[in-house]
Amino acid sequence: MHDVIIIGAGLAGATAALELAKSNRRVTVIEARDRIGGRGYARHFAVAGELLDFGGAWITPWQHRMRALCAEHGIALRPRTPIVERRWFRDGALHRDGPTSAVDRAAHEHAVARIAADAMLLKAGKARDEHGRDIAAVSLADYLVRIGAPLSTCDLLSAWWAVSGNAEKRRAPAAELLSSSAYSDGLTEGMADVWVETLVGGVTALATRMLEDSGASLQLTHPVETIIVNDDGVGITTEDGRLWRSRAAILATGLNPLRAIRFDPPLPQPKADAIEAGHLGRAVKVWVKARNVPVGVLATGGRSEIEWMFSERLAEDGGAALLVGFGVADEGWSPRMPADAVAATKRFFPEAEVVSVDWHDWNDDPFARGAWVATNLDAPEATVAATWRRHGPLAFASSDFAPDQAGWFEGAVTSGEAAAAEILSFLGRN
């Protein structure tokens, strides 16, 4: 009998384990995969190359808990390469002189100004603009029509959507783009300015150290299948048929993987509905190693497939650059790698000679079932923290429904802390 079983060794689970260790609880962490870190995943490019982040990577100045954890656990931060050049693929060709043509300039500037105003209104807690129009729950597709964005502006915004909203444009709120634009005074193209650092060794290194320091027993390659709650506590079965028992449990699997777990008795309706709706995040992140590409170039456009690409750093051998690309696997695009990554590289960097491509398919990964959280407009409460409050001996932790900075590493940390506090108070009373 364990005090607490934590399901999932991502950042939320690792944080919860550390918090429980401070109160001397006996904790076991059960993880489906053969590795720690979940959607924070650093591994070698093409098996033997540079250590790169295939999942989450960048941290902002206000990921305060993340920064404190990195300092506590000896994880160094590496500054992100500055952006020194921009390129835009629009009107069927690559441009280096701006995101729009002279013909579209006035409409473009009008749309950009509207976005900036709405981003700042949203940041101030307003759900409507000065004309009473909804800015919190309108889909990105409807919003683009409303602001009269010309096609070249749509190309630009679609690319930045791939690194913010990351979902089908008709089903996810424009607020995902607006709130990320608000980081840079409402300027969508400034969104990347706050992604200031990455973790050396990635979240893989951080979560590994956190779990080691927590002293929790770690059980890898044990996908959880069933959670049974009765008067004796919690029973958990894993794919290999084992039964694990504890007084309480923290489910730190993320929202979409909960679909694969059976609850006996079933969870109450709001949680069951939330699991069925899930979140819509469908980002594709890919790394390309290519020669003849200068470092620090950010290119956007194309309106589908890989729409956003940044030549982030030189490869260790110095002769090639490492480019990171993003797109959204939706609205008719199913990624074909390496072909789609090569095509995008050629579109943005015609001078490039691609050496190799590597990626992790988060959408097809049974223990992620998507990328970072994107709210489903048909079921917004699915990703609201209040839906995921403790239920008896079960608490829930994930960046997907964090009360603050959801979708970011910071959200995983704060939600892991909150779930641990809920379970400690439950154990204290029982």
Ligand SMILES: Cc1cc2nc3c(=O)[nH]c(=O)nc-3n(C[C@H](O)[C@H](O)[C@H](O)COP(=O)(O)OP(=O)(O)OC[C@H]3O[C@@H](n4cnc5c(N)ncnc54)[C@H](O)[C@@H]3O)c2cc1C
């Ligand atoms: C491509 C990509 C880019 C991103 N970029 C950034 C970024 O730059 N900056 C940033 O701050 N955030 C970024 N994020 C988001 C960030 O990675 C996540 O918000 C965060 O890592 C989620 O942590 P979590 O602990 O909530 O969930 P996860 O990391 O998903 O952890 C859940 C764990 O539960 C395990 N699990 C699932 N099902 C089961 C089961 N049945 N049994 C046992 N274990 C199970 C999983 O294997 C996993 O280890 C990105 C995410 C992706 C995918």
